Structure formats: C-alpha cells, structure tokens
Amino acid sequence: MSKKPMSVRKTSRRSKKIWVPEVFSQKTIRVIVNGKEYVRDVKPRLLLVDFLRDSLGLTGTHVGCDTSNCGACTVILNGRSVKSCSMFAIQADGKEILTIEGLAKGNQFHPLQQAFWDNHGLQCGFCTPGMIMQAYWFLKENPHPSEEQIRWGIAGNLCRCTGYSNIVKAIQVASEKIGVEQMQVEPRKQRMVRRS
Amino acid sequence: MAVSAIFGAKVNRREDPRLISGTGTYASDVALANMAYAAFLRSPHAHAKIKRIDAEKAKKLPGVVTVLTGKDIGSKLNPVPCAWPVTGADVKIPKYYPIAVDRVRYVGDPVAVVVATSPYEAADALDAIVVEYDPLPAVILQEEAMKKGAPLLYEEVPNNIALHWKIGGGNVSDAFSNAEVTIKERFVNQRLQPTAIETRGATAQYDPSTGMLTMWVTTQNPHVHRLLLTLMTGIPEQKLRIISKDVGGGFGSKIPCYGPEAVVALLAKETGVPIKWVEDRHENYVATIHGRDHVQYVELAGKKDGTITGLRVKVYSNLGAWLSTAAPGVPTILFGLILPGAYKIPNVECEVYGMVTNTTGIDAYRGAGRPEATYIIERLVDIFAHKIGMDPAEVRLKNFIPKDKFPYNTATGLAYDSGNYEGALFKALGMVSYDNLRRELQMLRSEGKLVGVGISSYVEVCGLGPSSVVRSTGFALGLWESAIVRVHPSGKVSVFTGGHPHGQGEETTFAQITASELGVLIDDVEVIHGDTDRIPFGMGTYGSRTTPVAGGSIVIACRRIKDKGKKIAAHLLEAREEDVQFDSGKFFVTGVPGVSKTLAEVAWASYGAGSNEIPSGMEPGLESTAFYDPPSFVFPFGTHVCQVEIDKESGQVKIKRYVAVDDCGKQVNPMIVEGQVHGGIAQGIAQALWEEAVYDEHGNLLTGTLSEYAVPTAVELPKYETTSTETPSPHHPLGLKGVGETGTIASTPAVVNAVCDALSPYGVENIDMPLRSDKIWRILKEKGISK
Ligand code: FES
Numbered sequence: 001m002s003k004k005p006m007s008v009r010k011t012s013r014r015s016k017k018i019w020v021p022e023v024f025s026q027k028t029i030r031v032i033v034n035g036k037e038y039v040r041d042v043k044p045r046l047l048l049v050d051f052l053r054d055s056l057g058l059t060g061t062h063v064g065c066d067t068s069n070c071g072a073c074t075v076i077l078n079g080r081s082v083k084s085c086s087m088f089a090i091q092a093d094g095k096e097i098l099t100i101e102g103l104a105k106g107n108q109f110h111p112l113q114q115a116f117w118d119n120h121g122l123q124c125g126f127c128t129p130g131m132i133m134q135a136y137w138f139l140k141e142n143p144h145p146s147e148e149q150i151r152w153g154i155a156g157n158l159c160r161c162t163g164y165s166n167i168v169k170a171i172q173v174a175s176e177k178i179g180v181e182q183m184q185v186e187p188r189k190q191r192m193v194r195r196s
Numbered sequence: 197m198a199v200s201a202i203f204g205a206k207v208n209r210r211e212d213p214r215l216i217s218g219t220g221t222y223a224s225d226v227a228l229a230n231m232a233y234a235a236f237l238r239s240p241h242a243h244a245k246i247k248r249i250d251a252e253k254a255k256k257l258p259g260v261v262t263v264l265t266g267k268d269i270g271s272k273l274n275p276v277p278c279a280w281p282v283t284g285a286d287v288k289i290p291k292y293y294p295i296a297v298d299r300v301r302y303v304g305d306p307v308a309v310v311v312a313t314s315p316y317e318a319a320d321a322l323d324a325i326v327v328e329y330d331p332l333p334a335v336i337l338q339e340e341a342m343k344k345g346a347p348l349l350y351e352e353v354p355n356n357i358a359l360h361w362k363i364g365g366g367n368v369s370d371a372f373s374n375a376e377v378t379i380k381e382r383f384v385n386q387r388l389q390p391t392a393i394e395t396r397g398a399t400a401q402y403d404p405s406t407g408m409l410t411m412w413v414t415t416q417n418p419h420v421h422r423l424l425l426t427l428m429t430g431i432p433e434q435k436l437r438i439i440s441k442d443v444g445g446g447f448g449s450k451i452p453c454y455g456p457e458a459v460v461a462l463l464a465k466e467t468g469v470p471i472k473w474v475e476d477r478h479e480n481y482v483a484t485i486h487g488r489d490h491v492q493y494v495e496l497a498g499k500k501d502g503t504i505t506g507l508r509v510k511v512y513s514n515l516g517a518w519l520s521t522a523a524p525g526v527p528t529i530l531f532g533l534i535l536p537g538a539y540k541i542p543n544v545e546c547e548v549y550g551m552v553t554n555t556t557g558i559d560a561y562r563g564a565g566r567p568e569a570t571y572i573i574e575r576l577v578d579i580f581a582h583k584i585g586m587d588p589a590e591v592r593l594k595n596f597i598p599k600d601k602f603p604y605n606t607a608t609g610l611a612y613d614s615g616n617y618e619g620a621l622f623k624a625l626g627m628v629s630y631d632n633l634r635r636e637l638q639m640l641r642s643e644g645k646l647v648g649v650g651i652s653s654y655v656e657v658c659g660l661g662p663s664s665v666v667r668s669t670g671f672a673l674g675l676w677e678s679a680i681v682r683v684h685p686s687g688k689v690s691v692f693t694g695g696h697p698h699g700q701g702e703e704t705t706f707a708q709i710t711a712s713e714l715g716v717l718i719d720d721v722e723v724i725h726g727d728t729d730r731i732p733f734g735m736g737t738y739g740s741r742t743t744p745v746a747g748g749s750i751v752i753a754c755r756r757i758k759d760k761g762k763k764i765a766a767h768l769l770e771a772r773e774e775d776v777q778f779d780s781g782k783f784f785v786t787g788v789p790g791v792s793k794t795l796a797e798v799a800w801a802s803y804g805a806g807s808n809e810i811p812s813g814m815e816p817g818l819e820s821t822a823f824y825d826p827p828s829f830v831f832p833f834g835t836h837v838c839q840v841e842i843d844k845e846s847g848q849v850k851i852k853r854y855v856a857v858d859d860c861g862k863q864v865n866p867m868i869v870e871g872q873v874h875g876g877i878a879q880g881i882a883q884a885l886w887e888e889a890v891y892d893e894h895g896n897l898l899t900g901t902l903s904e905y906a907v908p909t910a911v912e913l914p915k916y917e918t919t920s921t922e923t924p925s926p927h928h929p930l931g932l933k934g935v936g937e938t939g940t941i942a943s944t945p946a947v948v949n950a951v952c953d954a955l956s957p958y959g960v961e962n963i964d965m966p967l968r969s970d971k972i973w974r975i976l977k978e979k980g981i982s983k
Pocket residue numbers: 062063064065066067068069070071072073074083084085086
C-alpha cells in the first residue's frame with residue numbers, strides 16, 4: 001500500500017481561523033431575539049448558533065452538523081429562515097431573530113407546535129425546533145402547500161427518528177389551522193386523550 | 197383485571213411540550229459556572245506510530261487550560277472495556293486506551309485532549325499541537341485483514357481475528373447433498389453510520405468536598421455507563437452520578453461507553469473546573485461506532501416444490517479498530533440465532549469471523565445483527581422462488597412456521613413464543629391486492645416499464661432478555677429491568693424506571709401502564725428516568741426492550757402495591773383479605789362495591805401507619821421495587837411489501853408504495869407504535885437505497901460529514917401505509933413485544949427484493965446495497981436496458 005499523504009480534515013467547524021485586525025477583535029452587537037433586545041460584545045468568529053445557545057442561553061436551537069445540512073439550527077432572521085450555524089453573530093447585528101423559544105404566546109402553543117404534538121411529529125425532539133422554525137417560514141411563503149411542496153419545503157432539515165410522515169402531516173394540519181385562524185394562536189390544549 | 201381505556205389509547209406524548217418549546221435538556225445544553233471545554237486531537241492516519249507530540253505551543257495559547265496526551269494520562273485511565281466476550285467465540289479483547297499512547301489505529305483515534313475556556317480557543321489549540329507520525333500500512337476490509345501478511349493491529353489479536361463463532365442445528369451437509377435446488381450468493385451488508393441528529397457529548401463536574409463526580413452524558417443506559425466509567429476511571433460507583441435527561445436519538449450508538457467520556461471525567465477531577473465536550477458531526481462520524489459491515493457467503497438448499505431444507509452462512513464481520521461495548525455480541529448472538537427467520541428450516545449452520553481493521557469501531561446500530569440476518573433469508577427466499585418459478589409469497593407461505601406450532605424451537609436454539617406469520621402476510625397482500633398488482637406490473641412491464649414488488653416477512657428476537665440466557669452467551673450483566681413505583685400519601689404516583697427512553701415515548705406509555713394498573717389518572721403519574729441517583733440500577737433502552745421489559749417491571753411493582761393495598765384495605769374495612777378486590781383505583785369488598793377504599797385512602801393509611809390504619813407488623817409506606825427478569829425473549833413479526841419503479845434514464849429507484857403489517861402483541865399506545873415503525877422503515881429504506889460508509893484504501897472516511905453521508909430527507913422517503921395484527925406474547929404480563937427495531941429489520945430486504953424483481957426479467961439476480969442510481973444506471977447500460 002502506498003504512503004500517499006492522507007486527506008486531513010479540519011477537526012472542527014470552529015477551527016476555521018479568519019484573519020481579523022486587532023481593532024475588530026471584539027464587536028458590540030445589538031439584536032432583538034424573541035422580542036427582547038440584547039446588546040453583547042462578541043468575537044467576530046462567534047457563530048450565531050453559539051451566540052444564541054451559549055451567550056443568551058437559548059438552547060432550544062440545536063447543532064447537528066458542521067456542513068449546513070441538518071437544519072437543527074434553523075431560526076428566523078428578519079422574517080427569513082436561516083441556518084444559524086452558517087452565520088456569524090455579527091452578521092445578525094441590528095436584526096430581529098425568532099427562535100423556538102419565542103414561538104408560543106405565553107402558554108399558548110403556536111399551531112405548528114400544537115400540530116407536531118397532536119400528530120406525533122417528533123420522537124427524540126432534537127430536529128424539532130429547527131423543523132418547526134423552517135415550517136413556520138415555509139408556511140408564510142406558501143400558506144396552502146401540497147404534501148409534495150411540504151416535503152420540498154423541509155428538505156434542508158434532517159430527522160433521523162420519524163421517517164418524516166408525521167412531520168409532513170403536522171405541517172399540513174397546521175397550515176389548515178393557520179389558514180382558518182389567520183395566524184392567530186389557539187389556546188394550548190390540555191394533554192389530550194384520543195380514543196381510537 | 198379491568199384494563200381501563202387508557203391502556204391502548206392514542207395518548208399525546210407528555211415528553212413533547214418541553215421538546216416543541218425548546219426547553220428540553222440535552223447533554224450539550226448543560227451550562228455550568230466556570231465551565232471549560234475539551235476538544236480531542238484525532239489521528240489523520242489509519243495506522244501509524246506516534247513518534248513525537250509537541251504541545252508546548254498549544255499550551256501557551258490564550259485560554260488554554262491544559263493539554264494531555266496518552267502518555268500524560270498513563271495509568272490514570274484503564275482501557276475501554278468490552279462487555280460481551282461471547283461464550284465459545286474465542287473473543288480476543290485488545291487493550292484500547294481512551295487516548296492513543298504510541299500507536300493510532302484508525303482515522304479519528306484520539307491522540308491528545310485540550311482544555312480551554314471556550315470551544316473556539318480549544319479548536320485553535322488543536323491546530324497548534326504538532327504530532328509526528330510514522331505511518332504503517334493499514335487494512336480496511338475484513339477479508340483483507342484475514343490474509344497472510346496483512347498489517348496486524350494488535351499483537352494480542354493474531355491474524356486480526358478477534359472472534360470466531362459457530363452455531364447450527366440439524367444436518368446441513370445432508371440437506372445440501374440431498375437438495376434438488378441450491379443457491380449460492382455473496383451478500384454485502386454495508387457499513388452504516390448511525391447518525392443520531394444529536395452528536396455525543398459529556399459534561400462533568402467534580403465536587404472535591406464530597407468526592408462526587410456528576411456527569412451529564414449522551415447515553416441510552418445511564419447505569420451501564422456509570423459502571424463502565426467506574427471501570428475506566430476508578431471513581432467508585434457511589435461517587436459517580438450519571439444524568440441524561442433528553443437524548444437526541446441513539447439507534448445503538450449511545451449504548452457504548454467511549455474513551456473520551458472517561459477523559460472528560462478525569463479532566464473535571466484534575467482541573468477542578470466543570471468540563472464540557474461535544475462532538476462535532478465529523479468527529480461523530482469518525483469516532484462514534486458504525487453499524488453492520490458484513491460480507492456474507494450464503495447457501496440455501498431446497499426442493500422444487502418450494503420447501504427450504506437447509507441454510508449455510510459464513511460471515512466476515514468487520515469490528516473496526518477496537519471492540520466496543522457490545523460489539524462481539526452483534527454479529528453472533530444477535531445475528532446467528534435468528535437466521536431461519538419465519539421459516540421451519542431444520543438444518544442451519546452459521547460461522548462468523550469478526551475482524552479488527554483500521555476503521556471506526558462497529559457495534560449495535562438499530563436492529564443490530566437481526567437486519568443482517570433477515571436480509572440473508574429474505575433475499576434468499578426471493579432468489580429461490582425465482583429459480584424454481586414460484587411466487588415469492590407462495591414460497592413464504594409454504595415454509596412459514598404454522599401458527600399452531602408455537603412455542604417453536606428453531607435449529608439455532610431459539611424458542612419463538614408466538615406467531616401468526618401467514619396472518620400478517622395475508623393482511624399485507626390484501627392491502628396491495630397482490631394478485632391484481634402482479635398482473636398490473638406485468639402489463640407495465642410489457643410497456644417497457646421497470647417495475648417490481650418485494651416482500652419481506654420477518655421475525656425479530658427482542659425484549660433483551662432473560663438474564664440466564666443472556667449470561668450464558670457471555671454478556672457481562674443480566675438484562676432484567678427495574679422499577680420503583682411509589683404511591684405518595686396523597687395517592688399520586690411516581691414511577692422510577694431503569695429504562696431510558698430517548699424518543700420511544702415511554703414517559704407516556706409507562707404512565708399509561710401505571711394509570712391502567714393502579715386505576716389512577718394518567719396526569720397523576722410521573723415517570724422518572726435517566727439519573728443514576730434517582731432511579732434503581734437499570735439496564736437502559738436498546739434491543740426493543742424498554743416497553744416489554746421495563747414495562748414488565750412496572751406492572752409487577754404495581755401489582756405488589758395492589759397486594760399490599762388489599763391487606764391495608766381489608767384492615768380498614770374490617771374484612772377478610774380474600775374478600776377484598778381491586779378495580780379502577782378502588783379496593784372493595786366482593787359483592788359490596790359501596791364498601792370501599794380508594795388507592796389514595798389506602799396510601800394515606802399506609803403512611804399514617806397507626807394501629808387502626810395498617811395491620812400490626814406491616815411495614816409502613818406504599819411503594820414497591822421490582823426487578824423483572826423476562827422468562828423469555830419476545831418475537832414480534834410481520835410482513836412488509838414495497839412497490840418500486842426504476843427510472844430508465846437515471847437508474848433512480850422510486851418507491852411507489854410501502855405497506856407494513858407489524859405484530860408487536862398488545863399495543864400500549866398505537867400512535868407511538870406507528871411512529872416507531874415509520875422511523876424504522878425510513879432507516880431500513882435508507883440502507884437499501886442510499887446510505888453507505890465509504891473508506892478509501894488509506895482508511896480515510898470519505899463519508900465523514902452530512903454532505904457526503906446520504907441520510908434521506910422528506911423528499912426521498914415515501915408515505916408509509918401501516919397496520920398491525922395482534923398476537924400477544926404469552927409469557928409477558930401484558931402481552932407486549934418490542935417494536936423499536938422491526939421497521940429497520942423488515943424494510944431493507946423488502947426494498948431490495950422489489951428492485952431485483954423489477955430487474956429480474958433482464959436476468960439480474962442480485963445487486964448489493966445501496967441501490968443508488970449510479971449503480972442501477974450502470975446495470976441498465978450493461979444489460980442494454982437503457983441507452
Ligand atoms: S447545525 Fe446542521 S445545518 Fe446548522
């Protein structure tokens with residue numbers, strides 16, 4: 001066997017060094033997250049997802065990969081869904097962010113959350129916040145989607161547990177609810193027992 | 197016993213509110229004051245001597261707390277233990293250290309660990325460590341590893357053969373010499389990357405004043421983890437607390453205990469600050485176990501009338517560079533025993549070689565051994581049917597163990613508890629109108645379409661398992677499960693389970709079981725798991741065992757509570773104990789339902805413990821600890837049918853229809869059962885069509901990120917049509933069987949059978965997985981099917 005040099009992969013998505021002039025080594029950013037304003041000093045290379053999780057303690061946004069494939073980190077930035085692992089916190093300066101923690105109104109779940117609950121749209125729950133945030137944006141763009149469109153709409157989000165069927169169903173149900181209630185939130189249901 | 201309507205109801209999951217609102221607690225969510233972050237430097241070589249490690253520069257970088265190498269750790273940590281030295285398999289467990297000392301054996305082998313005040317600084321420090329390697333020749337494939345002169349991984353594993361195991365029954369050579377038809381195939385059951393969306397991680401905190409080390413770990417089995425960490429770190433069990441609240445999927449990959457987890461424990465103790473470590477995805481792919489990876493030489497003997505008379509299997513199983521926690525058991529016990537599947541095959545022989553290679557370790561991945569076995573028999577049945585010109589459904593029917601022959605002893609030594617295989621097959625065939633479908637496909641074929649249908653009828657052995665059997669196979673512990681059911685003075689109930697659900701929903705199903713047993717409201721039951729300081733010693737969640745085995749322990753604890761409650765109620769009601777009955781949460785005198793005490797009244801009395809409250813000599817309180825050791829395994833079964841169409845231009849396989857009939861006995865919550873089946877099918881289809889861990893000849897994992905490893909999205913996967921039959925387990929207190937792995941076991945051969953069926957008119961007998969479009973496209977070219 002030849003001793004050809006082997007491909008060495010960077011061991012971490014964080015290890016990518018960006019050249020930063022001294023003066024920029026700390027920057028103050030101002031963001032509104034879930035309706036609340038935060039002013040923080042951050043390093044330019046801090047990823048948005050780490051800012052949300054570690055600086056603000058909003059650990060509902062998850063990390064599942066280092067290549068922008070899984071979508072576990074999906075949040076809404078100025079109305080658009082973004083993968084927060086693929087942005088720096090400083091890029092969010094002056095912007096408005098919605099994360100899973102900000103979706104419910106008080107203890108009223110958003111129709112998407114309720115539909116995921118009612119339709120067994122989650123198992124381990126790790127992909128769920130990203131999945132719901134992606135669906136939230138997708139339904140804004142496409143309020144009356146077909147099943148096929150929903151499947152394409154969440155193609156950037158991976159779920160290893162559910163096989164997607166119940167996720168698709170949940171989004172469909174939510175779209176109907178939202179259609180009827182025009183994005184009004186409905187009261188959170190008590191633990192519901194459906195008898196078959 | 198009256199089973200209230202809560203048992204068997206589609207109850208919404210109680211774990212969901214926290215998970216849909218982003219307030220769950222996964223291991224990586226744990227944040228502690230003054231926490232520092234660990235990161236591992238991992239080998240870029242598949243096999244090399246470590247000549248020199250220079251960490252001086254790294255140590256001086258800002259934020260770096262410490263850097264440790266394998267030499268620095270020395271004897272502070274013991275080698276990573278393997279818990280399943282399979283009896284009679286001549287298992288050689290090499291010494292594999294948490295951090296490599298002088299030699300690395302796979303790409304990803306840890307060579308140093310850095311601790312820094314932020315994950316970013318830790319990553320910088322990794323880049324600053326200089327390691328000089330002396331590369332050695334590497335061996336990647338198991339069949340190569342056996343050859344004379346192959347690079348040797350460990351002195352203590354001659355010829356790289358870490359295990360050699362045989363099992364069989366009947367007279368296989370006679371079966372083959374008398375056979376009218378024989379089939380011979382080589383199947384590759386490819387290596388897979390489990391890919392829980394949450395990677396692994398651990399956070400450890402040491403309290404020097406008490407000597408207590410608390411650790412938040414991604415694990416499917418907190419107590420097993422604690423025990424293995426004790427063995428590695430020397431921290432006594434009573435001083436080690438493992439907490440695992442929410443786990444983002446496991447699929448087997450979070451059963452094993454890994455070296456870095458012990459390193460994190462050690463670092464917390466040595467540095468005095470809490471240490472957090474979270475894998476990134478690439479690290480997860482190179483350093484968390486992989487699954488499957490069999491090369492299988494298989495032979496089937498049969499008669500022209502479709503009777504299968506013999507099965508001979510020889511497997512070369514890749515174990516990777518170390519023997520992970522359950523690794524030797526997966527290609528042996530979990531594989532060989534179930535080889536005959538749903539069929540009465542009197543003569544079966546199986547031989548397995550387990551090889552160490554310069555690749556990531558292999559251990560249990562959803563199904564663990566049983567998918568590899570089911571694939572063999574289900575593919576062979578189809579090839580056999582094709583060869584003798586019989587319909588594959590007919591061959592299955594002809595060879596099924598009939599439903600009146602249970603319990604049935606297989607040639608491999610298992611005693612199947614119950615089954616109605618033809619029932620599930622007929623139901624599935626009915627759902628697709630099989631005869632019509634066949635005709636329809638015939639018509640489509642005459643129009644030049646590439647269409648096919650595949651059937652897979654499986655039996656799974658699960659609910660691991662009866663301790664005496666499991667112990668006789670060499671597993672380090674029994675596989676019973678434990679529960680504490682505690683009725684509080686107010687009559688509310690806490691259930692502490694040794695199972696550790698992480699997506700399977702047992703916080704809900706166990707509450708249903710308890711509510712139904714004790715006749716209380718489901719909302720009055722709390723289910724607690726995943727904390728070794730709260731729960732009794734338990735074996736955890738894997739092997740489709742939690743609902744049947746942990747559920748069994750809860751039932752027994754509840755029944756003991758009712759027995760005690762009856763005595764107390766008799767005392768309170770001044771009746772004889774024999775005259776007291778329990779139903780729907782009330783103890784009453786037979787024939788006088790008005791004269792009764794509720795569970796809450798009895799609980800109150802049990803804690804009051806006055807002489808007018810409990811009989812003299814009785815211990816106060818109303819709680820019970822139960823260890824349920826199942827008398828046997830459970831054997832869920834079913835039939836899946838898959839219909840495909842292959843695109844002639846691209847070779848792409850499209851699943852047109854997927855039907856699944858599964859029988860897991862009684863169902864506590866059909867919604868959750870269905871969810872488990874969905875997820876299992878998805879993973880099985882993924883193996884059939886897309887997923888494959890690929891190494892180059894130097895041992896680089898080419899599928900080391902989610903960009904390369906083909907986890908399917910919602911676009912690729914079909915809709916599933918699922919239903920069930922119900923054959924309760926005769927030996928389980930509630931008639932339950934497991935269902936977590938059935939989908940994965942059944943679906944892979946169903947899909948491959950369908951694709952091979954579509955191509956059978958062109959003389960294609962077998963294609964090895966994954967059936968990706970490039971592979972199919974080449975075959976279409978070769979056979980002149982497409983231009
Ligand atoms: S973490 Fe995977 S896409 Fe962002």
